[in-house]
Amino acid sequence: MKKLVKFLSLATIVSLGLMGCGGNETQNTSTTAEVKKLNWKLVTSWPKNFPGLGTAPENFAKLVNEMSGGRLTIKVYGAGEIVPGFQVFDAVSQGTAEMGHAASYYWKGKMPAAPIFTATPFGLNAQETNGWIHYGGGLELWRELYEPFGVIPFAGGNTGVQSAGWFKREINKVDDLKGLKMRIPGLGGEVLQKLGGVPVALTGGEIFTSLQSGAIDATEWVGPYNDLAFGFHKVAEHYYVAGWHEPGAMLEFTVNQKAFNALPKDLQAIVEVATRAVNQDMLDEYTVRNNAALEQLQNKHNVELKTFPRDVMLALKNASKEVIEEQKANDPTFNKIMNSYQAFQKQVTQYHNLSELEYYNNRNQ
Amino acid sequence: MKKLVKFLSLATIVSLGLMGCGGNETQNTSTTAEVKKLNWKLVTSWPKNFPGLGTAPENFAKLVNEMSGGRLTIKVYGAGEIVPGFQVFDAVSQGTAEMGHAASYYWKGKMPAAPIFTATPFGLNAQETNGWIHYGGGLELWRELYEPFGVIPFAGGNTGVQSAGWFKREINKVDDLKGLKMRIPGLGGEVLQKLGGVPVALTGGEIFTSLQSGAIDATEWVGPYNDLAFGFHKVAEHYYVAGWHEPGAMLEFTVNQKAFNALPKDLQAIVEVATRAVNQDMLDEYTVRNNAALEQLQNKHNVELKTFPRDVMLALKNASKEVIEEQKANDPTFNKIMNSYQAFQKQVTQYHNLSELEYYNNRNQ
Numbered sequence: 001m002k003k004l005v006k007f008l009s010l011a012t013i014v015s016l017g018l019m020g021c022g023g024n025e026t027q028n029t030s031t032t033a034e035v036k037k038l039n040w041k042l043v044t045s046w047p048k049n050f051p052g053l054g055t056a057p058e059n060f061a062k063l064v065n066e067m068s069g070g071r072l073t074i075k076v077y078g079a080g081e082i083v084p085g086f087q088v089f090d091a092v093s094q095g096t097a098e099m100g101h102a103a104s105y106y107w108k109g110k111m112p113a114a115p116i117f118t119a120t121p122f123g124l125n126a127q128e129t130n131g132w133i134h135y136g137g138g139l140e141l142w143r144e145l146y147e148p149f150g151v152i153p154f155a156g157g158n159t160g161v162q163s164a165g166w167f168k169r170e171i172n173k174v175d176d177l178k179g180l181k182m183r184i185p186g187l188g189g190e191v192l193q194k195l196g197g198v199p200v201a202l203t204g205g206e207i208f209t210s211l212q213s214g215a216i217d218a219t220e221w222v223g224p225y226n227d228l229a230f231g232f233h234k235v236a237e238h239y240y241v242a243g244w245h246e247p248g249a250m251l252e253f254t255v256n257q258k259a260f261n262a263l264p265k266d267l268q269a270i271v272e273v274a275t276r277a278v279n280q281d282m283l284d285e286y287t288v289r290n291n292a293a294l295e296q297l298q299n300k301h302n303v304e305l306k307t308f309p310r311d312v313m314l315a316l317k318n319a320s321k322e323v324i325e326e327q328k329a330n331d332p333t334f335n336k337i338m339n340s341y342q343a344f345q346k347q348v349t350q351y352h353n354l355s356e357l358e359y360y361n362n363r364n365q
Numbered sequence: 366m367k368k369l370v371k372f373l374s375l376a377t378i379v380s381l382g383l384m385g386c387g388g389n390e391t392q393n394t395s396t397t398a399e400v401k402k403l404n405w406k407l408v409t410s411w412p413k414n415f416p417g418l419g420t421a422p423e424n425f426a427k428l429v430n431e432m433s434g435g436r437l438t439i440k441v442y443g444a445g446e447i448v449p450g451f452q453v454f455d456a457v458s459q460g461t462a463e464m465g466h467a468a469s470y471y472w473k474g475k476m477p478a479a480p481i482f483t484a485t486p487f488g489l490n491a492q493e494t495n496g497w498i499h500y501g502g503g504l505e506l507w508r509e510l511y512e513p514f515g516v517i518p519f520a521g522g523n524t525g526v527q528s529a530g531w532f533k534r535e536i537n538k539v540d541d542l543k544g545l546k547m548r549i550p551g552l553g554g555e556v557l558q559k560l561g562g563v564p565v566a567l568t569g570g571e572i573f574t575s576l577q578s579g580a581i582d583a584t585e586w587v588g589p590y591n592d593l594a595f596g597f598h599k600v601a602e603h604y605y606v607a608g609w610h611e612p613g614a615m616l617e618f619t620v621n622q623k624a625f626n627a628l629p630k631d632l633q634a635i636v637e638v639a640t641r642a643v644n645q646d647m648l649d650e651y652t653v654r655n656n657a658a659l660e661q662l663q664n665k666h667n668v669e670l671k672t673f674p675r676d677v678m679l680a681l682k683n684a685s686k687e688v689i690e691e692q693k694a695n696d697p698t699f700n701k702i703m704n705s706y707q708a709f710q711k712q713v714t715q716y717h718n719l720s721e722l723e724y725y726n727n728r729n730q
Contacts, residue, residue, distance in 0.1 A: 063638055067432060069631035122728050125721065127492060127525070130645065131652030160492070161720040223720070242723040266434035270635075273428055273642045280495065280645035287496030288709075291716035305719065313727055344653075351656035353729065354670065355526040355588070356490065358607040360722040362678055363487050363714070 038267075040074045040259070043092070045085035045102035047205045048078030051229050052222070052289075053251065056157045056282045057101040060253065063274040072267050074099065085203035089254065093149040098259040101156055104142075104252050105186030110149075112327060113334040115186040116341055117142050117153070119162075119246035121320035123341065126158040126248035126283050127356075128348045133250070136344045141337045152260055154275035156253040157282030160290070164240035164308060165220030166211070166232040171240065171308055174315040183207050183219035187323060188245030194319040204230070211235045220245065224293035225286060233301045241294075242307045244316050251282070403632075405439045405624070408457070410450035410467035412570050413443030416594050417587070417654075418616065421522045421647045422466040425618065428639040437632050439464065450568035454619065458514040463624040466521055469507075469617050470551030475514075477692060478699040480551040481706055482507050482518070484527075484611035486685035488706065491523040491613035491648050492721075493713045498615070501709045506702045517625055519640035521618040522647030525655070529605035529673060530585030531576070531597040536605065536673055539680040548572050548584035552688060553610030559684040569595070576600045585610065589658035590651060598666045606659075607672045609681050616647070 042061060046054040061074035077097070079085030088100040089107045105115035117138070124132060132138040133155050142153050165184070171177065178196035182189075189199030200216050210216045212235045219236070220243070221227050233239065253275045260268060297303040308316070328335040407426065411419040426439035442462070444450030453465040454472045470480035482503070489497060497503040498520050507518050530549070536542065543561035547554075554564030565581050575581045577600045584601070585608070586592050598604065618640045625633060662668040673681070693700040 063634065066634035067631055067638060069629075125724060127648065127652055130649045134646065134649040135653035161724045163720075224716075241719045242727065243720070244724070244727060247724050247728070264434075266432055269428065269431040273432060273638055276642040276645060277638045280641060281499065283492065284495045284499040287492055287713065288500035290720070291712045294716055294719075295712075307723070310730075314730065317727070317730070347656045347660075348652065349728070351589070351659055352725070354606045354659075355528075355608070355655070357722070357725040357729075358672070359490060359526045359609075359612050360717070360725070362607065362609060362682070363612070364718065364722075365675075365679065365682070 036071065038072045038263075040072065040098040041082065041096075042074050042076045042099040042101060043082050043088050043097040044076065044100065045079050045088050045106060045203055048076075048081065050078075050204065050226075052159070052226060052282055052285055053101075053157070053204070054078065056251065056278050057253075059281060060101075060156075060274050060278045063277060064270055067270045067274065068267055072263075072270070076101075079203055079205060085205070086201075089149070089151065092254045092256050093151050095256050095258065098256050100252075100254040102252060102254070103185075103249065104153070108186065111145055111333070112331040113145055113337050116334070116337050117145075117250065117252065118186055119188075119249045120324070120338075120341065121187055121191050121245045122247070122317050124248055124345055124348070126160050126250075128345070128352070129158065129248045129250050130155065130279070131348060132341065132344045137340050138344075141340060145333065145337070146254070147257075150257040152255045152257050154253040154255070154272065155279040156251040156275060157279050158251070158286075159222050159226075159246075159249045160283060160286050161223070162220060162243045162246040162249055163223045163227065164243045164245070165218055166227065166236035167218040167238040167240065168211070168214075168236050169217065170238050170306075171312060173309065174312055177312070180218055181216045183210065183216050183221075184245065186246070187320070187327075188220070190323045190327075191245065191316060191319045194323055195315060208232065208235065222249070223286065223290050224297055225289040228293040228297055233297055233303050238306055239297070239303050240306050240308055244308075244313060244320075250279075253278075401436065403437045403628075405437065405463040406447065406461075407439050407441045407464040407466060408447050408453050408462040409441065409465065410444050410453050410471060410568055413441075413446070415443075415569065415591075417524070417591060417647055417650055418466075418522070418569070419443065421616065421643050422618075424646060425466075425521075425639050425643045428642060429635055432635045432639065433632055437628075437635070441466075444568055444570060450570070451566075454514070454516065457619045457621050458516050460621050460623065463621050465617075465619040467617060467619070468550075468614065469518070473551065476510055476698070477696040478510055478702050481699070481702050482510075482615065482617065483551055484553075484614045485689070485703075485706065486553050486556050486610045487612070487682050489613055489710055489713070491525050491615075493710070493717070494523065494613045494615050495520065495644070496713065497706065497709045502705050503709075506705060510698065510702070511619070512622075515622040517620045517622050519618040519620070519637065520644040521616040521640060522644050523616070523651075524587050524591075524611075524614045525648060525651050526588070527585060527608045527611040527614055528588045528592065529608045529610070530583055531592065531601035532583040532603040532605065533576070533579075533601050534582065535603050535671075536677060538674065539677055542677070545583055546581045548575065548581050548586075549610065551611070552685070552692075553585070555688045555692075556610065556681060556684045559688055560680060573597065573600065587614070588651065588655050589662055590654040593658040593662055598662055598668050603671055604662070604668050605671050605673055609673075609678060609685075615644075618643075 057076045083091045088102040091097045092100040104117040107114040180197040183202045184199050422441045448456045453467040456462045457465040469482040472479040545562040548567045549564050
């Protein structure tokens with residue numbers, strides 16, 4: 001316990017300005033000189049080397065290798081190689097692997113509040129999520145949530161606004177969502193259910209064949225760059241770009257607490273800072289590659305870009321409010337974390353409407 | 366020359382996915398074991414520890430100290446401590462200091478294309494700038510530009526959309542800009558000049574007294590968080606929030622090329638990855654602190670939030686286009702870099718109008 005408390009207070013310091021990932025320099029130097037080599041396993045929820053999601057943990061491993069001068073080598077495993085994609089958290093908690101890369105909403109069965117740390121329908125976008133996590137108290141709440149499992153979370157990349165998804169039938173009115181079997185995880189799935197749909201939990205690698213066979217009628221995944229890679233346009237005709245359910249989906253690196261505590265201070269700092277660099281790097285990649293993929297979908301595959309009718313978007317927004325209120329009432333931890341999230345969202349929306357949104361409009365005029 | 370070419374190709378690899386900042390692990394391990402201690406100086410264009418801009422290089426130095434186990438200690442100096450704020454680039458080029466933290470547009474007298482790497486009027490916002498730099502070819506062009514001076518640039522933080530600024534008189538029509546003496550650097554200054562204004566170059570620490578004495582009629586600086594810290598509301602009545610001239614101002618870390626090349630591979634990786642982490646961290650901080658400062662300006666200091674009339678914003682946009690076209694015609698390097706920037710802006714705007722902007726609107730409806 002004492003070690004964890006030490007790390008948590010450290011995490012607080014880090015979140016207040018990236019200060020202090022390790023101890024003081026004199027102590028560390030001797031540690032460095034030992035040149036003890038460590039090998040870690042990192043399990044993921046993605047197909048091995050899947051663009052963006054799967055390449056991010058590979059990049060992380062390379063950065064750690066290089067910064068540590070080879071003292072910490074991390075081997076990355078795709079979903080199913082050591083454990084299935086939905087068992088990444090358990091594997092890290094039990095020490096089967098020292099690290100994981102996944103999305104927190106996959107653990108909502110274990111912790112109802114976990115999905116908040118991936119995305120909230122009509123909530124924060126990528127830039128805002130990073131703000132809340134690192135300067136708005138989000139990271140401390142996240143660490144508190146995972147602490148009983150002996151797992152330490154770090155922000156692990158962001159996809160930006162995700163697409164509403166691919167549908168085998170057109171969505172013209174709210175009633176069209178009734179009975180719709182759709183792959184949609186997290187709070188978005190609860191919202192769909194509220195409007196009569198049937199959310200289905202599938203990892204990425206399972207979606208295409210389920211859509212092809214008709215086991216599901218629709219899916220969301222990420223956005224043009226990743227959706228093109230899976231080829232959803234081949235099996236679902238209607239593509240809705242403008243998303244609502246994951247306005248800035250954050251991935252997560254998780255580290256087994258005992259393994260982390262056993263690292264010398266300089267390697268702890270290296271692991272932490274590498275997650276931070278990769279967190280930004282993934283968003284940079286999506287920002288650049290989504291539009292190129294969108295153009296390919298339109299020009300090469302003749303995909304028509306659609307948007308939900310206004311009343312469908314409004315129904316989703318109202319249902320999202322209901323779902324969030326229900327979850328707040330049902331789970332005190334969800335309530336505590338969501339109160340922090342909502343207070344921040346109110347603040348940041350005020351400023352971003354005057355700055356980022358106003359700028360987009362002025363640029364377009 | 367050979368060493369630089371090696372680093373540039375390395376930079377290319379890094380920009381394609383944060384791979385490979387150093388050499389291979391076996392080589393590095395022996396380097397690590399030497400425990401040779403290095404001391405570097407980092408000079409900045411900001412008052413010592415100025416919120417955000419000045420604390421970012423301090424955070425960077427802490428991260429490097431911790432990740433290197435004390436092998437690389439970096440001491441940060443405020444503007445004027447070793448060299449004035451506008452001489453940071455020369456100091457790094459000449460090796461007076463190993464590193465600098467500043468903004469590229471301060472060097473436009475030396476390199477007309479340099480301002481593009483801070484911000485372009487009606488150009489990319491923070492998320493888009495990070496995309497262009499790290500996955501869109503921007504970093505390679507930037508390194509090419511600074512290479513003749515023996516200086517290597519890294520993205521060094523971003524403020525998000527900057528405020529249009531503080532004015533001693535109200536701006537009701539385009540003609541009100543005529544004769545206006547305004548502190549506004551980079552391409553924004555050229556745009557003001559085109560509309561009859563007089564851009565003035567001042568570092569941050571010089572602005573308040575110039576505004577107070579009437580030496581200037583107006584200033585832009587950053588946004589609510591930093592503007593409140595300087596107290597501009599005490600000396601200029603009219604605050605225009607929605608900005609146009611620096612939609613995502615990127616700061617820069619610069620490293621003396623010889624000093625960088627002399628580092629062992631693992632310390633090179635540590636320096637590079639720490640810049641990347643701080644680049645994200647600064648934006649996180651501004652995202653959280655701007656709105657709190659805005660509320661303080663409104664509620665405690667009774668500042669009224671204003672926006673330029675539509676025709677003023679349009680005149681600024683048209684003048685921006687003219688300035689950019691003129692600079693492209695005058696300088697082949699500006700032309701080459703701006704062509705890359707504009708091609709990327711066209712692409713990313715298409716996607717962000719469908720995703721980020723559409724999402725802001727759906728969230729607000």
